[in-house]
Amino acid sequence: MTAYILRRLGALLISLWGVSLLLFMMTHLIPGNPARAMLGERANAEAVAKLERELGLDRPLYEQYGRFLANAVRLDFGRSIKTKRPVAQELWARFPATLELTMCAMVFAVVFGLLLGSLAAARRGGAFDFISMTASLAGVSIPIYCLGLLLILLFANGLEWLPNGGRHSEAYAVAGAGLIGSLLKGDLGAFWDAAVHLILPTVTLGAVPLAIISRMTRSSLLEALGQDYVRTAEAKGLRPSVVLFKHALRNALIPVLTITGLEFGYLLGGAVMTESIFSWPGVGRWLWLSVLARDLPAIQGGVLFVALLFMTIVLIMDLLYAAVDPRIRAAA
Amino acid sequence: MKGSPIWRRMLKHPLALVGAAALALFVLAALVSFVYTPHNPREVDLDVQHQKPRLIDSDSRYWLGTDNVGRDILSRTMAGARISLRVGILVVVCAGLIGSLLGAVAGYAGGWIDNLLMRILDIMMALPGILLAIVIVTILGPSLQNAMIAVTIVSIPLYARVMRAETLRVKSQEFVEAARALGASDFRILVRAILPNCAAPLIVQVTLGMGTAILETAGLSYLGLGDEPSVPEWGRMIAEEFKYIREAWWTVIPPLASISLTTLGFNLLGDGLRDILDPRLRGRS
Numbered sequence: 001m002t003a004y005i006l007r008r009l010g011a012l013l014i015s016l017w018g019v020s021l022l023l024f025m026m027t028h029l030i031p032g033n034p035a036r037a038m039l040g041e042r043a044n045a046e047a048v049a050k051l052e053r054e055l056g057l058d059r060p061l062y063e064q065y066g067r068f069l070a071n072a073v074r075l076d077f078g079r080s081i082k083t084k085r086p087v088a089q090e091l092w093a094r095f096p097a098t099l100e101l102t103m104c105a106m107v108f109a110v111v112f113g114l115l116l117g118s119l120a121a122a123r124r125g126g127a128f129d130f131i132s133m134t135a136s137l138a139g140v141s142i143p144i145y146c147l148g149l150l151l152i153l154l155f156a157n158g159l160e161w162l163p164n165g166g167r168h169s170e171a172y173a174v175a176g177a178g179l180i181g182s183l184l185k186g187d188l189g190a191f192w193d194a195a196v197h198l199i200l201p202t203v204t205l206g207a208v209p210l211a212i213i214s215r216m217t218r219s220s221l222l223e224a225l226g227q228d229y230v231r232t233a234e235a236k237g238l239r240p241s242v243v244l245f246k247h248a249l250r251n252a253l254i255p256v257l258t259i260t261g262l263e264f265g266y267l268l269g270g271a272v273m274t275e276s277i278f279s280w281p282g283v284g285r286w287l288w289l290s291v292l293a294r295d296l297p298a299i300q301g302g303v304l305f306v307a308l309l310f311m312t313i314v315l316i317m318d319l320l321y322a323a324v325d326p327r328i329r330a331a332a
Numbered sequence: 333m334k335g336s337p338i339w340r341r342m343l344k345h346p347l348a349l350v351g352a353a354a355l356a357l358f359v360l361a362a363l364v365s366f367v368y369t370p371h372n373p374r375e376v377d378l379d380v381q382h383q384k385p386r387l388i389d390s391d392s393r394y395w396l397g398t399d400n401v402g403r404d405i406l407s408r409t410m411a412g413a414r415i416s417l418r419v420g421i422l423v424v425v426c427a428g429l430i431g432s433l434l435g436a437v438a439g440y441a442g443g444w445i446d447n448l449l450m451r452i453l454d455i456m457m458a459l460p461g462i463l464l465a466i467v468i469v470t471i472l473g474p475s476l477q478n479a480m481i482a483v484t485i486v487s488i489p490l491y492a493r494v495m496r497a498e499t500l501r502v503k504s505q506e507f508v509e510a511a512r513a514l515g516a517s518d519f520r521i522l523v524r525a526i527l528p529n530c531a532a533p534l535i536v537q538v539t540l541g542m543g544t545a546i547l548e549t550a551g552l553s554y555l556g557l558g559d560e561p562s563v564p565e566w567g568r569m570i571a572e573e574f575k576y577i578r579e580a581w582w583t584v585i586p587p588l589a590s591i592s593l594t595t596l597g598f599n600l601l602g603d604g605l606r607d608i609l610d611p612r613l614r615g616r617s
Contacts, residue, residue, distance in 0.1 A: 018455035026471055134347070137603065141596035143547050145554050145567075146588045149574065153581055269460025273551060287463075291470050292556055303467055307459050 004322055012315050019307045020072055023300055024065050028057075038081060038294040051081075055297070068300075077301025082293045087301035091283055097167055098282030100178050101274070102267045104198055105206035110260060113210045114249075117217025117256075122244055124222060132214065139211030144270050148204040148277040155200060162200055165279035168193050205274040209263040216259045220252040227251075254321065261317025265310045341608045348604020354597030358590070362413040369407035370395065373564045377402035382580040396586050399569070400576055408564035409586040415565050416546045416594065419480055423545035424538050427484045431491025432527075432534060438492065439499025440522055450496070453489040461486040462551060469557040476559040479552040483545050494537045498530035505529075532609040536602050543598030550591050566591050 035051040036043060052058050077087035120129040156164030168177060172190040182190035225248050233243045271284035290298035342348050385397040396405040438449040468482035503526060511525045550567030552558055558568050566587040573583040
């Protein structure tokens with residue numbers, strides 16, 4: 001297992017280096033001047049030259065990349081053009097909000113995805129199967145921003161049951177609060193307020209992974225239900241629910257675990273949209289505002305940070321996968 | 333079932349038919365918009381800002397109402413279908429061609445070429461697609477054309493992976509070995525023997541890819557990385573009207589429904605085609 005972990009860690013480092021090279025090449029080799037892109041087409045040559053000097057764009061390419069890589073290893077992504085603050089500092093300040101949202105969305109997707117997928121497989125060919133699988137296909141098809149807007153229209157503007165954005169109300173505007181923060185402080189009012197603010201963004205962000213997990217659970221479970229050990233369990237006279245949940249589902253979970261890890265990547269990408277719709281003060285919204293401001297160091301740092309997060313999560317899922325299934329370790 | 337034409341097998345797949353019907357409506361709206369729209373989709377008329385749709389207000393001159401600067405939403409939605417159709421086709425053709433070529437070469441050549449190409453594509457896939465697209469559009473500058481280029485680049489690895497897997501499967505088959513034994517060149521084997529036999533999964537990927545391309549390009553437009561506001565692009569229309577959602581909620585419904593239905597149509601059709609074209613899935617639900 002140690003050799004497997006080391007090999008996977010090595011692959012992660014190579015991928016991260018590749019992403020850094022890809023990001024650097026895209027910024028420097030694609031036609032167009034990054035400094036001019038940041039300042040806009042109307043900027044004068046003097047301002048462009050000044051920004052080029054500030055960003056080190058006037059140096060040779062290999063020197064620029066060396067400096068970019070050396071800084072990135074120390075998680076130093078430079079300073080944001082807009083706020084003049086270190087990009088890493090900006091990212092860490094917003095990371096808890098994004099982590100809270102993505103974790104809630106993932107828990108929502110896994111719990112409901114497993115439940116829907118299992119019930120659909122158990123009632124294969126029935127009305128529940130048809131409705132839940134068609135709904136999950138619709139879930140994959142509706143763009144994240146469309147679903148978010150529909151939910152806002154219905155539950156925030158129409159029924160006025162839930163807030164239409166933000167992480168908390170004015171009354172609970174305490175720095176670093178959120179769901180966990182308010183719970184640790186023992187402030188139940190703030191906790192309830194944070195939970196209510198989380199509902200719509202969680203459903204919006206979790207809808208696509210929920211749909212994918214439920215479809216994967218269904219097909220994986222159907223395959224498991226056709227295996228000999230399930231027939232043996234049924235022949236022993238076990239109740240159908242015990243056969244389904246104790247025997248078949250446990251074996252059907254392995255591919256579901258893999259897809260769940262990959263869905264984290266979707267969540268991190270989807271967080272840009274969800275956070276921008278719901279004014280959620282996380283990394284995604286910050287990245288979007290940086291894009292609109294053409295703040296290149298912020299974009300590079302933010303994307304590298306998200307890539308690091310995504311790859312770390314995939315690595316953890318791979319290791320879990322290997323721990324659950326010894327065949328993976330043997331094959332590796 | 334086996335051996336019957338695709339369209340006949342599709343008739344027995346109700347969800348694929350629903351998808352095809354939704355897409356037929358989308359293509360029809362796009363084609364009609366070339367010759368007719370009720371109003372000029374770009375014409376601003378500040379006297380008729382946020383007019384209600386005729387369904388709500390029978391005196392209204394506008395079937396789906398008007399937006400914040402008085403442009404007809406029905407006309408803009410129809411013109412938006414034309415833009416989305418163009419986006420879908422161009423992205424899928426470009427990404428499909430480049431991706432398939434890379435995948436076929438990687439799968440056929442094997443060895444270091446396969447390793448190198450696949451590692452590059454792995455790195456591209458290590459980033460969430462929308463983020464990679466955002467970076468590309470930021471560098472190229474916001475416009476619909478650049479959003480399409482970004483979505484094309486992001487989509488290439490998907491086609492390459494499908495094509496590589498198929499090439500690996502097909503290249504070990506006897507007819508390929510027979511062609512090689514007869515002295516056919518690698519290029520001829522690739523083009524005449526391998527590519528035509530990889531068509532089925534590629535057709536499925538293209539169908540699903542059209543929906544994704546439209547969705548992602550509209551997403552970039554929604555984030556403000558597409559064309560200027562006067563261009564009737566669905567994502568942009570939603571972004572423009574979102575701030576007036578409290579007083580004029582009807583303005584976002586048509587583009588929102590159009591994007592969702594079109595993507596759903598492509599997904600239903602793609603899923604149906606997968607069932608129909610893949611013999612291993614036939615008979616399994």
